[in-house]
Amino acid sequence: MREIGISVYPNFYPLDQIKNYLEKAHSFGFKKVFVSLILNNHGFEGAEDVNANTWNNILNYCKELGMTVSADMNDEVFNELGCTLTDLTALQKMGITKLRIDGGFTGEEIALLSKNQQGIQIEVNASMSSSDNQNGNALRECREFLETVEKEGNIDQLTACHNFFPLPDTALSLENIRPINNLFASFGVPVGGFVASQLSPKDLHHLGHGVCTIEKHRFLPCHIAMSELFANGFDDVLIGDSFADLSELAEMARCYKQDYIEIPVVFNPFVPQNTKMKIQESILISRVDQPANLIRATDTRGMEVPPCFCAPRGKFTISVLNYRSAQYEGELQISLKDLGQSVEHNVIGFVHPFAKDLLPYLLAGRNKFRLVEYK
Template sequence: MRQLGISIYPSHASLEENIAYLKLAHKYGFKRVFTCLLSIEGDKDKIVKGFKDIIVEANKLGMEVIADVNPRVFGELGINYDDLSFLNDLHVYGIRLDIGFSGLEESIMTFNSYGLNIEINMSSGGKYLENIMSYKSNTEKLLGCHNFYPHRYSGLNYEHFIQCTKQFKQFGIRTAAFVSSKYATFGPWPVNEGLCTLEAHRDLPSKVQAMHLFATGLIDDVIVANAFASEKELKDLSEINKEKLTFDAILVDSIPEIEKKIVLEEFHFNRGDVSDYLIRSTQSRAKYKGHEFIPFNSPDIKRGDLLIDTSLYGNYAGEFQIALKDMKNSGKTNVVGRIIKEELFLLSYIEAWQKFAIIENK
């Protein structure tokens, strides 16, 4: 089951603010919590207590906390890869290794006696994962999570992201990636120009970033990397259909009732004999056979337009389509709405037999 998550940075906000944020995210069904031990400085006992207080509150809400660590943090906190009792005492669900060990250590950690999950960095590629797997790791306790990038232009290239993620999915490992809130003001580091995994996401709404990650079919969990996301962002994220691409669209004012029902209420899937020009959902042709679809809005067609063929097209009358390219309109097709511009690029993820839906953006 795909999940949503938030990030908590105890040293950057008060305990009360962090707990309020946890409760708000929980209200909207968020299950995961990322936190970062990499930037700890100062009184270690005090800092660790601050983390533990947050983790205890998250656990009370049924949320799963994973703490980011690396070999340096292990040394500073006196943690050994074959004794994770310190981390167990923090009551975390698992740890994320931002920088790893040799592969053998990670493998041994997946068999820790506390049942802690070991999450490894997915963004670097190479043979790191294969090396860990060569040591006969316990994949039931192995997770993968990409990095986030606070510096503009430093985020992952899409092709590299896909390549790295596929390495993990081929072993059946659960995967995660980060999206950025437009309203959040901080992360773990002083630089904060957005906090996303993919550079292409940096200026997109968090909802669209998450929709894209889920649409790849390769990411199981999406985590908001910076804090604090707005309530509207959390609500919008919670309303995403994680299994089926659901586009926001603006409908034309003149759309008749039947055409509106076709767009918003029919079960849509793209035909198997795919077109370069159209996503075609044809079930409405049979359902509304005999209904007269009258031309009322037939301008030339732009990519992202929602289309319904009129009765002038004979057997095609009532067929619902989404334009993939700009086209001339014969005058026989009504333009009944349009996908919002931020989501247009997601049309490329509708393949043969792919299910999808449309909701009205008001």
């Protein structure tokens, strides 16, 4: 089941501010929280040490809200907390529901951890598994690891999540991680990732922009990036930055609840209001007999469409067929390449550049979609 979440960093903010952010996110339907118990180990500028009382307060508040907590730690912190490979009672008492492994454990040790009787999920770093894909070593080693957990551990208590990358140009590409995500999915292991807030303070890198998993998502609205991750089979999507704006939380929560992909559109100003309303009210699906040059949605056929602005159809423009097209009148099309002018096509607008990379997930009826006016 898909879930959305946030990240909190008491290394930068007072407890009251953290709790207020948690409460707001919870009210929007966010259910997951990422925390790092080793943030200071990475040398983030301005990060302060967090005492045990503050951590306990945050973790207890998450528990009160019913939010699950993934805690990032290494073997050193693991040992300091009094945990062993066969007993994670200390984490259970703290309110940690997922232990994210950040180095220091072998595959056999992770398999043993996955059998813990406290019901703590063990999360591995999926990004490290995709670091050497050119010669296939990463996939082979990851498969061997998953087979070890399946044989010697409890794979039902194993999850995976990709890293986030605060420094620009260091994040991953979807193309490179698809094979590893598919491998985890074949073993029934959920995979998570991070999206960036465009309005959060830049705490994790003062010269950076956005704490995300996928590089091309760094400057995208978080709900658009989330939609692409979900379309790629991600199970969990979390905001990596410290404080997303309430407007971002609201948009992400709204789109998360939908069973279709939302495509923001810039409408031409002359489009009749009734046509615009009809189009935006419709849940559309592209025909499975996928054309080479465009997306076709026939769900809007039946509208009365007089000819208007029969302009050249540039790449990513949206057209509605007018009455000159006879039985095709009302059909909606999205151009996937520059196409010529047609007296049968009214050009009503274009897909906002933010959303152009969502279009491949609409092809051949792969996902339902809805056009909404970009504001």
